[in-house]
Amino acid sequence: MDLELSPQEKALSVKARDFCDQVLIPLELAVDEHGELPMDRRAAVRQQVRDWGFAGINHSKEDGGLGLTMLEQTVIEEQLGRVTNGLWSCVWRPPVSLKFGTEAQKRAYLQPACHGERRGCFAITEENAGSDPRQVEMSATRKGDRWVLNGEKWFVTSYNASDFIIAHAHVDGDPDKPTLFLVDKPAAGLVHLRSPKFMHNFAFDHAELRFENVELGADKVLGEIGQGFELTKDWFVEARLQIASHTVGAAIRAAEIANDYAANRVQFGRPIRDFQAIDFMLADMAVEIFAAKTMLYRVAWEIDRKLDRKLVHARASALKLYCSEMAGRVIDKALQILGGRGYMRENPVERLYRDIRVDRIWEGTSEIQRLVIAGQIRKRGFETYAGWV
Structure with a gap:
């Protein structure tokens, strides 16, 4: 190998x-x-x-x-x-x-x-539908040869940087008919309710939207009727790998900053990395990053070799869970090493500390990832994670 x-x-x-x-x-x-x-x-x-x-x-x-x-x-x-x-x-x-x-x-x-000439955002989450997409209340009904969308969506990331929306709705309100629709901005009946502020700052917004009798042509259905969840699962797998990659990169930057600071910050006549309490934190950070990066690159490698789609979904959940939680632990240690300086907004570690918290929530919470993993163990056995395919 x-x-x-x-x-x-x-x-x-x-x-x-x-x-x-x-x-x-x-x-x-x-x-x-x-x-x-x-x-x-x-x-x-x-x-x-x-x-x-x-x-x-x-x-x-x-x-x-x-x-x-x-x-x-x-x-x-x-x-x-x-x-x-x-x-x-x-x-x-x-x-x-x-x-x-x-x-x-x-x-x-x-x-x-x-090419960057257009940009789309994804609208799936609702007030009563987050981890369980079957609870989506947004409906799509036929009106002659057209579709009519009604409902609200939350956490539509990059809405104000996008000119179209991929909206997840249930045809006729039936959770067995989840379907994706392409909605161009602006659209009659599409209402931007607000873009709330969050703990992290972000390049673009996270909007709340209302669809009030938004009419679409038949050509705006993406995929087949009832295929929405399957297409969304593919998006979730890619998004989870992306989050894993980002959290590994964030952890590495925080660790590098903490390592440099520990080598140059002198207390009691010695660089603070000479004290075992600091050196052991750096060692633990290095091991966690090493393990996460190894897992990340393995899963990416397996995808390129056309690993079974269900196994990819199973391992993407484990990857997202471990990397997002690893980054939280590593960045917390980095901030501790930096002390008061790490708590200043001008310091990248402070911003990383705020940024990384959402990675345990969006695109499937840590708890949902554990449910997926446990379910895969029940269906396929521990070989799913302990074996090598």
């Missing part, structure tokens, strides 16, 4: 780190001050993403993307995870469900989204 990254993968990692250092990290304080990436800077950042060659990293060349492997995407996403305030979202990843669209839908949505 060859565990060494290829020259192409190494080059992509270096390039992504340079992009973060030169383009995204200089924007961190502005985003933290304004709560979002200022509107007057968004077009320039979008062009820089194109100029650096990171447009559409998660789609095939045939669909307008870069045709990268999952491992190549992972080395890029890990570096993007080093930035604070969700600035990694400036590097767009058109929703994976778009690849199941018709050729006309791909031309209208996926291809321009890969």
Whole structure:
């Protein structure tokens, strides 16, 4: 087994780190001050993403993307995870469900989204439907040859940076008919209720929306009637790998900052890393990152080798669970090593501490991941996680 990254993968990692250092990290304080990436800077950042060659990293060349492997995407996403305030979202990843669209839908949505000419956001969560998507109340009903959507959605990430929405609704209110619909902005009956503030700041917003008799043509159904949950599961797998990559990158940046500080901060006549209490924290941080990164790259490698889709879903849950919780532990230790300086908003570790907390919640809470994992053990046995496929 060859565990060494290829020259192409190494080059992509270096390039992504340079992009973060030169383009995204200089924007961190502005985003933290304004709560979002200022509107007057968004077009320039979008062009820089194109100029650096990171447009559409998660789609095939045939669909307008870069045709990268999952491992190549992972080395890029890990570096993007080093930035604070969700600035990694400036590097767009058109929703994976778009690849199941018709050729006309791909031309209208996926291809321009890969090029950065359009952007879509995903609307699935509701006030009473989070971890259990069968509780979705948003309905889609037929009206002649058209569809009518009614309902509300919460936590629609990057709404104010997007010009279309992929909305998850139940046809005729039937939870056995979950279906995805493409909704262009603006749309008659689409109401932006608010974009609440959260513990973290983020490049773009997280909106709450109301759909009031929003009418759509038959060509706006993405996939088949009743296929919405399956397409959403594919999106969740990709999103969970993305979160795992980001949390590993965030943990590494925090650990590097803490390690440098411990080597240079002198107390009682010695660098504080000379004290076992600090050195042991750094050792524990290193081991946790080592384990998480090993798991991350294994799962990405398995996806590229066409591992069974159900096993991928099972392992993506374990990956998201471990990496998101690992990052919380590592960044907490990093802040402790930095002391009062780590608690200052001007310090990246303070921002990472706020940023990383949501990764145990969105795209499936830690508790949901444990349910998935336990269910897989019951169905398939411990070999799912203890074996090697």
